[in-house]
Amino acid sequence: MAKSLRQPEGPGVLIRIDSVTKRYPDGTVAVDRLSLEIPDRSITVLVGPSGCGKTTTLRMINRMVDPSEGTILLDGEDIQRQPVTTLRRSMGYVIQNAGLFQHRTIVDNIATVPRMLGWGKQKARARAAELMERVGLDAALAKRYPYQLSGGQQQRVGVARALAADPPVLLMDEPFSAVDPVVRKGLQDELLRIQDELGKTIIFVTHDIDEAIKLGTMVAVMRTGGHLAQYAPPAELLSSPADAFVEDFLGGDRGIRRLSFFPSARLELTSDPVIPLDATAEQIAAPDAPYLLVTDPNGRPLGWSEPRDLVAGDIRPERLLSYGRPFVPGTDSLRAALDCAVLSPAGWAVAVDTGGRVTGVVSQQTIGEAIRSAHAAGRDDEKVAG
């Protein structure tokens, strides 16, 4: 098999699931001859409809469920060969409703595994305080009890508790399903940030394909009956779903969503149609553009206008047309740029720097060309990889 050019230094495999089947005494098959290689220091998402065996697969990794057939290797070693408590203590475990111990304070909840490993109380609490900061919890919450926290905060405690003994592996079973969408987005961003800092091997179960695409380095789509439908990086999943089931599961807007994986940094910007609020008649007349973008004295965008509606020395910001939501080249994707262009009446996207100052504008046409060339490059890559 040829190695993908996109990953010349491919990460090692930490967990190898080798034709694993889970059959229950009543004959139900939860997982059917599943084989997966879970790469080191990355997020692997198991996603699928309910009853597809994703949670069972996760629970076989820490032996909460034992497979009927097949083996699971952790770092080359059969997980059945080591004591179950040792195995579990080397893996953080986060579940849907956090599962906090309601009789213990937040700091003692987080210190659970270090205490089980025999750390002193002071050392374990110091470690817990450190983790509270890492997952974005106010230190004032340390002495509170779980019932005094919101669902989102409880889930952060759940993540901190799982990370407390610094395990190399983190198992997360639908951790963000029970919180509202705004909190969920915050938790997802936080997880990506923590992952950037810590580089754990995370196996993440969800039924939400958008969450899978957002978080996953690799995404395993499973279908009812415990079959693996496709195992691929998210961009590849969106560009070439393996079959009708995966395509259907991915839902609509695949093309648009795939643009999230293309950077906007290489878009060619122009500042010709950008004029200041105190523009002279010449500055208004000079650009050969149907619309002009007016900026305030700090260089921030105010809005679009046709040149003939502008009077030098009397440009009224309240009369300008909305510029939509600007994008930051380098941070945002082509999807954000296209979205901005579509929302703007002029059909132009506004690019800003991180301080919100306009760095230029880009037309729908230019974005369209960038999308075409990105797709072409993607196809070349697939040919090489295939």
Next chain:
Amino acid sequence: MNVLNFVNAFFSDSAHWHGYDGIPTRLGEHVRYTLEALALAAAIGLPVGLVTGHYGRGGNALSLVATAGRALPSFGLLVLMTTLLGFGMLPVMIPLVVLAVPPILVTTYEAMRSVDPSPVDAARGMGMQESRILLQVELPVALPLILSGLRSAAIQIVSTATIAAYVSLGGLGRYIVDGLYQRNYEKVVGGATLVAVLALVTLALFWAVARVAVSPGVRRR
């Protein structure tokens, strides 16, 4: 004469405050019977309830035993036991323990079953041993209910321990049994009042224990 006059007469009689038939002695005996019976019942009911509740097995068998235990009349059992075993402490303890085990057993089992399964799953997933899960994760959360089971058992023992007097043992039942025999209603009412007060004190005691032993995180206050 009404009941309050009886109560007043009984407690103001200084003869009732010392000697082998004095209130301190009888109260001490009664408390001793209660504590012994409660300790025995707890020693049987708590472990069985905790373990069956933890594993979630044997619930049907438990409720069968409990129903049978509750159906047995304490006084009848006392007479039967005395006939079989003769006079002594044992024939008194048996009906008291049989009376107290069902509430302890059933509430402990139910308390353990009602613990939210997700912290248990989390604890198991992080590598906690079963015994620790039982004692450190489930028990603290189940504690308020378990204590309420012990409390109702204790109160039932306090009121039923009066039957010890029928087989010539002591306790507060002495006043009731002797008073009825002697047609001394002052004594009967006095004894009954003492039993009621002791039951209330038991209630207060359990309330205090719950305040101290149950985590604020479980009490939610």
